Amino acid sequence: MSGTSLLVADDLRKSFGATPALDGASMEVDAGEIVAVMGPSGSGKSTLLHCVAGIVRPDSGRVFYGGREISLLRDAERSALRRGQFGFVFQFGQLVPELTCLENVALPLRLERMRRRAAERQAAQWLERLEVGDVAGKRPGEVSGGQGQRVAVARALVTSPKVIFADEPTGALDSLNGERVMRLLTAAARETHAAVVLVTHEARVAAYSDREIVVRDGRTRDMARAVS
Amino acid sequence: MGTGAGQEPDLSLTTPRLYIVRIDVVYSAPHVDRTDLPRAAGVQPRHGYDLKRAYDERFGRSRPLHFGQVYATLSRLLKNGLVEVDGVEPGGGPDRKRYAITDAGVTDVSRWLAQPEKPEPYLQSTLYAKVVLALMTGRPAADLLDSQRAEHLRLMRELTRRKSDGDLAEQLICDHALFHLEADLRWLELTAARLDDLAKEVSA
Known part of the structure; x- marks a missing residue:
């Protein structure tokens, strides 16, 4: 461990039943850094992201955020940490279908008790920034996959998170839309100095990162450090 | 592909330079019907230097053409009747020739554009x-x-x-x-x- 990293995972192990998903995985992410987590299907990269983001508790090993060991936090504390410090983008957007795109983006702010008007004003700015201001009043089912994913990115960014976790954010998109999502996501992250943990099996998506970590059979390999 | 650290990526190794020059010559000919070709550069007959500059701007950023390649290509095209000398201008040094494409040249370019490139199987990786x-x-x-x-x-x-x-x-x-x-x-x-x-x- 460098001691200065924003996010550190140390020797994580996690099994689902008899199936091991992580078998001694470690990684570090500095503030403002974009790190791609790559590997074949079933290698454990999504489980690693879920453990590092505090969604899943590892069987053993430790996760630190800002020097604080989050694997020891109670569920409510971890939830508060995720809402306040982290943003999430998943493969299929996972927007709330009953809400408009604007309401979806404003939702994390409303959960933090921000007034509706202020929350929606901020949400509208992020929708414009992600080039989907024109779909603010539509519901997720009424927009294209690429637009929906950009709405999901706006929702992840609206709370000004310190870390954005993106799990296959372009996996359901064609090349052109995937590229647009990555360009906007990484530009916004760099501008706000947010770190990004980007799980992907696509090399062209990983090429937007600063470095990559490869997961194979539940174990990690930091390529930058392995080759240098 | 050269991928050594600090080396600029070479994107033009497979670019058929001969034909790139031919295309620029097509654009340079005012008497040719260019409706079936994408419009890109100027419409005047061109000197070798202009052709090189047009190529380098559009295709040759990481591997610009040598003057020798341009003039050797033009000379070959001239010999095969695919371009003609449109005029000669005195310059500071030797006289400068302006080249324009011929009808045979237009046909040749059209044939080349219509023909698919051979996929490379990379079997000897x-x-x-x-x-x-x-x-x-x-x-x-x-x-x-x-x-x-x-x-x-x-x-x-x-x-x-x-x-x-x-x-x-x-x-x-x-x-x-x-x-x-x-x-x-x-x-x-x-x-x-x-x-x-x-x-x-x-x-x-």
């Missing part, structure tokens, strides 16, 4: 040979694949940055290279997954 040799000599083939993977991604990052700063033409050139590098990476990944089987075959 250097990477494959390195993997097999590593296994045969008891060296760590997985490390070789990992370091190659890192080098490919390094170049892909560079191209992605270059793409984000470039115009549409630059983006398309970079995308072409990125998709090829991605195909290599998929092969590296698959080979890494099959390394144990390959080791058994090599040692059998």
Whole structure:
């Protein structure tokens, strides 16, 4: 461990039943850094992201955020940490279908008790920034996959998170839309100095990162450090 | 593809320069019907220097044409009746010739554009040979694949940055290279997954 990293995972192990998903995985992410987590299907990269983001508790090993060991936090504390410090983008957007795109983006702010008007004003700015201001009043089912994913990115960014976790954010998109999502996501992250943990099996998506970590059979390999 | 650290990626190794020059000559001919060709450059007959500059701006950023290549190509096209000298102007040094395309040249360019390029099968891959040799000599083939993977991604990052700063033409050139590098990476990944089987075959 460098001691200065924003996010550190140390020797994580996690099994689902008899199936091991992580078998001694470690990684570090500095503030403002974009790190791609790559590997074949079933290698454990999504489980690693879920453990590092505090969604899943590892069987053993430790996760630190800002020097604080989050694997020891109670569920409510971890939830508060995720809402306040982290943003999430998943493969299929996972927007709330009953809400408009604007309401979806404003939702994390409303959960933090921000007034509706202020929350929606901020949400509208992020929708414009992600080039989907024109779909603010539509519901997720009424927009294209690429637009929906950009709405999901706006929702992840609206709370000004310190870390954005993106799990296959372009996996359901064609090349052109995937590229647009990555360009906007990484530009916004760099501008706000947010770190990004980007799980992907696509090399062209990983090429937007600063470095990559490869997961194979539940174990990690930091390529930058392995080759240098 | 040269991928050494600090080396500018070479995107034009497979560009058929001869025909690129021919295309620019097509654009340069005022008497030719160009409706079936994309419009790009000026419409006046061109000097060799102008052709080189037009090519370098559009295609040759990482590998500009040599003057010798331009004049050797023009001379070959002239000999084959595909271009003609449109005029001669006195310059500071030797007289400068302006070249324009002939009807035969237009036909030749149209034929070339319509003909698909031969797909390259890459059956004699250097990477494959390195993997097999590593296994045969008891060296760590997985490390070789990992370091190659890192080098490919390094170049892909560079191209992605270059793409984000470039115009549409630059983006398309970079995308072409990125998709090829991605195909290599998929092969590296698959080979890494099959390394144990390959080791058994090599040692059998």
